[in-house]
Amino acid sequence: xxxxxxxxxxxxxRDSVKIMIGGGTVDDQVRQYAxxxxxxxxxxxxxxxxxGWTGGNYMSPNPIDKRQSVEQLLAERAxxxxxxxxxxxxxxIPLNMAASYLLAEFGGITHxxxxxxxxxxxxxxxxxxxxxxxxxxxxxxxxxxPSLALGDRMTKWPGYGLPxxxxxSSTSTSS
Numbered sequence: 001x002x003x004x005x006x007x008x009x010x011x012x013x014r015d016s017v018k019i020m021i022g023g024g025t026v027d028d029q030v031r032q033y034a035x036x037x038x039x040x041x042x043x044x045x046x047x048x049x050x051x052g053w054t055g056g057n058y059m060s061p062n063p064i065d066k067r068q069s070v071e072q073l074l075a076e077r078a079x080x081x082x083x084x085x086x087x088x089x090x091x092x093i094p095l096n097m098a099a100s101y102l103l104a105e106f107g108g109i110t111h112x113x114x115x116x117x118x119x120x121x122x123x124x125x126x127x128x129x130x131x132x133x134x135x136x137x138x139x140x141x142x143x144x145x146p147s148l149a150l151g152d153r154m155t156k157w158p159g160y161g162l163p164x165x166x167x168x169s170s171t172s173t174s175s
Contacts, residue, residue, distance in 0.1 A: 001034035018053050022046050043102040077135045097134040100141055112159030114140055
């Protein structure tokens, strides 16, 4: 994190961006060490910070133009991503989001319901995409079904060895 902030500063961009870091192990001391502006303990705290920084306008100053066709929007996003990959200046910084269990929080359901109810998960994913307008979005990317089918007894999932709103984890056993 500290190296990333240093690289942003070295590129002359530090005064024009806000940097947030986060996760369960991050606190204000880590934030200061890294040189970030703020930290959040979890994804919903990060969303709250972003809302505060942007006045509720989470994305670029150019929200989706509802008059553009789906094809135009796709081409615009594809160009933005391609420009960034080719180290060209995109029209704005691409936003690539891996939402995972944040979708459950956003949709007001448990983590277990998100993984067990595909139709509901898709509905929330689509609402999330319209709300935050990311360039790419990955929904729930872990599922208990392959592990359960193989008889995995070490991995725990929401509703399968963990509370309904727990997060996936692996356990180890000693011999």
